Each structure stands twice: as C-alpha cells, then as structure tokens.
Amino acid sequence: xxxxxxxxxxxxxxxxxxxxxxxxxxxxxxxxxxxxxxxxxxxxxxxxxxxxxxxxxxxxxxxxxxxxxxxxxxxxxxxxxxxxxxxxxxxxxxxxxxxxxxxxxxxxxxxxxxxxxxxxxxxxxxxxxxxxxxxxxxxxxxxxxxxxxxxxxxxxxxxxxxxxxxxxxxxxxxxxxxxxxxxxxxxxxxxxxxxxxxxxxxxxxxxxxxxxxxxxxxxxxxxxxxxxxxxxxxxxxxxxxxxxxxx
Amino acid sequence: xxxxxxxxxxxxxxxxxxxxxxxxxxxxxxxxxxxxxxxxxxxxxxxxxxxxxxxxxxxxxxxxxxxxxxxxxxxxxxxxxxxxxxxxxxxxxxxxxxxxxxxxxxxxxxxxxxxxxxxxxxxxxxxxxxxxxxxxxxxxxxxxxxxxxxxxxxxxxxxxxxxxxxxxxxxxxxxxxxxxxxxxxxxxxxxxxxxxxxxxxxxxxxxxxxxxxxxxxxxxxxxxxxxxxxxxxxxxxxxxxxxxxxxxxxxxxxxxxxxxxxxxxxxxxxxxxxxxxxxx
Numbered sequence: 055x056x057x058x059x060x061x062x063x064x065x066x067x068x069x070x071x072x073x074x075x076x077x078x079x080x081x082x083x084x085x086x087x088x089x090x091x092x093x094x095x096x097x098x099x100x101x102x103x104x105x106x107x108x109x110x111x112x113x114x115x116x117x118x119x120x121x122x123x124x125x126x127x128x129x130x131x132x133x134x135x136x137x138x139x140x141x142x143x144x145x146x147x148x149x150x151x152x153x154x155x156x157x158x159x160x161x162x163x164x165x166x167x168x169x170x171x172x173x174x175x176x177x178x179x180x181x182x183x184x185x186x187x188x189x190x191x192x193x194x195x196x197x198x199x200x201x202x203x204x205x206x207x208x209x210x211x212x213x214x215x216x217x218x219x220x221x222x223x224x225x226x227x228x229x230x231x232x233x234x235x236x237x238x239x240x241x242x243x244x245x246x247x248x249x250x251x252x253x254x255x256x257x258x259x260x261x262x263x264x265x266x267x268x269x270x271x272x273x274x275x276x277x278x279x280x281x282x283x284x285x286x287x288x289x290x291x292x293x294x295x296x297x298x299x300x301x
Numbered sequence: 302x303x304x305x306x307x308x309x310x311x312x313x314x315x316x317x318x319x320x321x322x323x324x325x326x327x328x329x330x331x332x333x334x335x336x337x338x339x340x341x342x343x344x345x346x347x348x349x350x351x352x353x354x355x356x357x358x359x360x361x362x363x364x365x366x367x368x369x370x371x372x373x374x375x376x377x378x379x380x381x382x383x384x385x386x387x388x389x390x391x392x393x394x395x396x397x398x399x400x401x402x403x404x405x406x407x408x409x410x411x412x413x414x415x416x417x418x419x420x421x422x423x424x425x426x427x428x429x430x431x432x433x434x435x436x437x438x439x440x441x442x443x444x445x446x447x448x449x450x451x452x453x454x455x456x457x458x459x460x461x462x463x464x465x466x467x468x469x470x471x472x473x474x475x476x477x478x479x480x481x482x483x484x485x486x487x488x489x490x491x492x493x494x495x496x497x498x499x500x501x502x503x504x505x506x507x508x509x510x511x512x513x514x515x516x517x518x519x520x521x522x523x524x525x526x527x528x529x530x531x532x533x534x535x536x537x538x539x540x541x542x543x544x545x546x547x548x549x550x551x552x553x554x555x556x557x558x559x560x561x562x563x564x565x566x567x568x569x570x571x572x573x574x575x576x577x578x579x580x581x
Contacts, residue, residue: 136453
C-alpha cells in the first residue's frame with residue numbers, strides 16, 4: 055500500500071532551507087506529541103468537505119493541488135548531495151543524543167490511596183531474585199532499571215502487609231484509571247504519572263518479559279503481593295502489577 | 302491470639318471484596334505497555350527537501366496530525382498511539398494538507414510494538430518505510446543494535462565492536478537487521494566501503510535497544526548512536542515477595558473457595574453476609 059505521486063514542484067529550486075536541525079527536531083517532536091493515544095487532537099485538520107481532495111482518484115500530475123503556493127518547498131532534489139568528490143568524504147562529529155540523567159527517586163505519593171512513603175534501593179540476591187524492602191512501611195526502587203521519569207520501565211515495589219498489619223501498598227488494588235502517582239526525586243524535581251492499568255498475576259507465571267523489557271517511553275510499574283495467602287509457605291500466591299504513564 | 306486472627310481474617314475478606322468490586326465496577330486494562338503502540342517519525346533521505354508529515358488513523362479520517370517542516374536527519378521521540386491502521390503521508394513543506402501526498406504508506410500498529418516511519422533513499426526513489434523497532438527483552442548482558450545508513454556517499458558500511466564485525470554490508474537507504482552485542486563500555490567502529498572508518502565510544506546498556514544512524518551533511522559523514530528503548534540492565538528472576546500475610550486470611554483453602562463463590566455470585570456483598578453467618 056505504498057503510493058507515490060510526484061508533484062510538479064515550484065520553478066526555481068531556491069537552495070536548501072536553512073532551518074537548523076535542532077529546530078526541526080523540536081518541531082517533529084512537538085508534532086508527534088499530538089499523536090498521544092489519550093490526548094485530544096489539538097491540531098486536527100479542519101474538516102471542510104468542500105475542499106477535500108478525493109484521494110480515490112488518481113492524481114493529475116499536470117494539476118497538482120497546492121503546488122506553487124507561497125511557502126511551499128520546491129519539490130526537487132537538493133543538489134550536491136551524495137555526489138562523489140575528488141576525495142573520499144570526511145567524518146564530522148555529531149554527538150550521540152544523550153538521555154538526560156534522571157535523579158534517583160526519594161519519595162512516592164499516591165493521594166487516592168493515602169500513600170506517602172520514602173524510597174529505598176532494591177537489589178537482587180545471589181539467586182537473582184529481587185529482595186523486597188526490609189520494612190513494610192517503605193517503598194523500594196530497583197536501580198538496575200530506569201529511574202521514574204526516564205525512558206523505560208521504572209519499578210517500585212512495596213509490601214501489601216507485614217506479619218502485623220497493612221504495608222505501604224496495602225490498597226494498591228483500589229487504584230483507578232487516572233489516579234496520580236507522584237515520584238519526588240533527589241534533585242527536588244517530581245515526576246507525575248497517571249495510572250492506566252492493573253493486573254493480578256500468579257507468581258508461578260510472573261511476566262518477567264513484560265515487566266523488564268525495554269520501552270521507548272517513560273513508564274512506572276508499582277508491584278505488591280495479592281491473591282490468596284499460603285500460610286504454610288508464608289507467602290502470597292500472586293503479584294499485583296499497576297502501570298502508570300508519565301504525564 | 303484467636304481474636305486477632307479473626308480480625309485479620311475480616312480484613313482479608315474486606316480486601317477480597319474490594320478487589321472484587323474493582324474488577325466488577327471499574328475494570329482496568331491488564332497492561333498499558335501491551336495495549337498501546339509506539340511511533341516515531343524520521344526524515345532520512347538526504348536530497349529530499351523538507352516535508353510535512355501527516356498521520357491519520359483509518360477510522361478517524363478527520364483527525365489527522367500534521368508535523369510541519371521536517372528536514373533531513375530529524376528523528377522524533379516515540380509517542381504512544383492507539384493500535385490500529387494508519388496512513389502516514391509526506392507532502393512538500395507548506396503544501397496544502399488536502400493535496401495529494403508525494404508519498405504515503407500504511408502502518409499496521411500492533412499492541413505493544415514500536416515503529417519508526419522514515420523517508421529513506423534518494424529523492425529520485427524516495428521510500429516511506431515502516432521499520433519494526435524490536436523492543437522485546439534482549440538476552441542477559443546483551444543490547445540489541447542495528448544501523449540505518451542514510452549517507453549515500455558512505456556506500457555499504459559495516460559496524461565493528463572492538464574490531465569484530467557485528468553488522469556487515471549495510472546498504473544506503475536501509476535499516477539493517479538487529480544484532481545482539483555484549484553490553485558495556487566499548488568502541489563501535491563505523492567502516493564504510495567508500496570512506497575511512499570512524500570510532501564511536503559508547504557505554505552500551507544491557508537490556509537496551511540502539512540504532513546507529515549514519516548521515517551525510519554538506520558532503521561529510523556523521524554517525525550517532527541513539528538509545529531507542531531502555532529496560533533493566535539486570536533482570537531479576539521470578540516474582541516479587543512483598544507480603545507476609547498480616548492482613549491475610551490464613552486459611553487458603555477456605556479463601557480460594559470464597560474467591561470462587563465471589564466469582565459465581567459476582568457480588569462481594571453476598572459474600573460478606575455468608576461469611577458473617579459462618580463466623581457467628
């Protein structure tokens with residue numbers, strides 16, 4: 055389904071547009087941002103049936119719509135690109151885009167379920183299993199994954215209960231779509247996430263692939279225990295996984 | 302002790318009931334990451350002038366999104382989009398958005414997948430291509446990497462990691478297949494057939510996805526490593542033990558029975574009444 059119809063360009067190729075790369079990237083980024091699944095179409099095209107182009111008809115190359123309008127780029131190849139000079143091409147330095155370092159999380163606040171907790175770092179034990187926080191009153195962040203607000207899936211784990219009573223994530227299952235999760239960071243900044251999914255998974259079928267796979271956008275996962283409690287093994291049989299998207 | 306237990310049993314039941322209520326009243330999707338798609342746009346055709354790009358979902362033809370003035374070398378950030386069928390079209394910058402596009406393609410965006418829609422090749426044979434950006438979990442200690450060769454003067458090129466070729470014969474106007482490379486601080490060498498090689502020092506993170514992007518500007522080549530997606534550098538084994546049962550009913554059998562009953566009855570309130578009777 056790839057169509058290609060050359061428009062007749064404006065007459066004189068007036069050379070390359072001089073917009074800087076940074077400006078172009080900013081434009082592109084801003085534009086694509088409008089595609090966000092949950093966002094209103096701020097730049098939807100005006101719906102004007104009187105001037106719509108019937109795309110089912112083959113393009114009339116001789117009367118290309120819109121060609122020659124002021125401000126339109128001349129539609130001809132940019133000259134001088136890719137031509138072999140007398141010497142082989144040089145390299146210029148173009149620094150790789152660096153993802154800004156995101157400060158470590160220090161506190162998580164979830165107003166709708168009364169969570170306001172400090173954050174400790176988590177690690178894996180010798181068997182490679184994630185070790186939960188020592189206390190049921192604090193939340194743990196897994197620093198081998200992204201920090202909350204950085205690109206990728208950040209992970210915060212908290213106890214549903216201790217042996218004595220409720221833990222920091224006791225009411226995680228009460229979260230609704232749209233509830234806010236605020237993560238305060240060491241540099242004084244905060245990242246605000248919005249809850250958009252929740253699931254209960256059997257610990258015997260924990261979705262490792264889902265939870266730790268790379269992601270091209272920032273996301274936060276909150277994990278606690280749930281389901282039935284096996285008193286013999288002194289453990290819950292399920293995990294609760296809540297996902298929230300950076301706002 | 303018995304009294305305390307009973308209290309916690311009751312609390313456990315309350316959790317059960319409220320969980321049932323959440324499921325019944327306000328079902329949340331099981332996974333956000335698996336219920337959306339990810340899209341970014343790129344202009345990687347060196348002699349093609351600036352373009353306006355429109356993205357239109359098949360079932361929402363009046364809600365096109367326009368990205369204006371996109372020039373060679375521009376790569377957007379990823380954005381979440383609803384899965385489904387889209388038309389992506391390019392027009393000369395400034396053209397009437399209702400005019401016939403110079404090129405268009407269809408994106409079938411699947412749940413949980415990521416895509417780069419890029420103008421590739423020379424102006425004379427410009428192609429608007431949908432690149433599948435693989436964001437699945439790489440093996441432990443590995444990163445996933447590919448190269449996009451958008452520099453005609455480079456000719457075919459290879460990518461070496463500390464002298465060992467990991468990608469070979471990457472042709473202009475194409476994205477290579479992905480390869481796995483060991484993570485860590487290393488030097489990537491971009492070695493074109495038609496030009497001298499260049500080195501890129503980089504700290505490759507395990508569990509990340511990279512694109513080496515080779516461009517040509519004013520006759521000179523440039524190469525940059527982009528971290529497209531990021532996961533955990535160490536992937537823990539199995540589940541997370543985040544509960545010691547202080548609020549749980551300690552009778553698993555009875556609890557499972559009650560769960561089943563809740564499922565059948567579909568109402569937590571009924572369950573509560575039954576349970577209260579049994580305790581009394």
